[in-house]
Amino acid sequence: MQPSSPSLRRRVVIAAGLLLFVVPFLTGCLRVQASMGISSDDRVSGQIVAATIPADENDAGPQLTVPSSLAGKVRVQEYTQDGYVGSQVFFSDLTFGDVQQLSTLSDQSAGMFQLNLQRAGDLVGLTGRVDLESAPEQGTDVQFTIAFPARVATTNGTRESDSIVTWKLPAGEVSTLRAEVRYSDPNTRGFAGWAGIVAGVTLAVALLIAALAWLNRNPAPPRRSAQAGDNP
Structure with a gap:
């Protein structure tokens, strides 16, 4: 049985629409x-x-x-x-x-x-x-x-x-x-910089304490008076 003309035209239109979508x-x-x-x-x-x-x-x-x-x-x-x-x-x-x-x-x-x-x-x-x-x-x-x-x-x-x-x-x-x-973590880089500052301060304090200890390791004896041992 042959399709009617309107049905054929409708199928052609539908096919054309699909073609425009797919092309x-x-x-x-x-x-x-x-x-x-x-x-x-x-x-x-x-x-x-x-x-x-x-x-x-x-x-x-x-x-x-x-x-x-x-x-x-x-x-x-x-x-x-x-x-x-x-x-x-x-x-x-x-x-x-x-x-x-x-x-x-x-x-x-x-x-x-x-x-x-x-x-x-x-x-x-x-x-x-x-x-x-x-x-x-x-x-x-x-x-x-x-x-x-x-x-x-x-x-x-x-x-x-x-x-x-x-x-x-x-x-x-x-x-x-x-x-x-x-590549280095930016958070770690920031922490490393702060840690370096803290370490530097700590080192400076340690050096100061060490210097004071060195100066006081052998305290000098008290000086005798020049007249203390002389007879009258």
């Missing part, structure tokens, strides 16, 4: 670029771009919002470049704990992006997980770059220099990020 994801429309730097006092600054090629003139691309917990440290603005539209995020003076909250910039990306920075003594470790299994394999551009304040000891990323590592994350896969670097 942007098949033609390389996804761009996610994140870069950040860590200072020697364990503060993190950087930016994130999340954009797609718009499906129509009303498509503004991914819209990221700042969680209230990061207000004052994160700023979001519109991104328009190379035919892509979306959001650009700037952040500064984040703590390691704040960095974990960057994944909450978008409800849609919850669970797709996880990043963790931890310190154990002088060792700082970065671990991350990025789930791009649902991303289009053709044309997806997802990159993450991080600059450390010291030479990177180990990593599974690409070394751009002694202290900079980049990961280019493939679509259709779940990727892990890993890097370790050693």
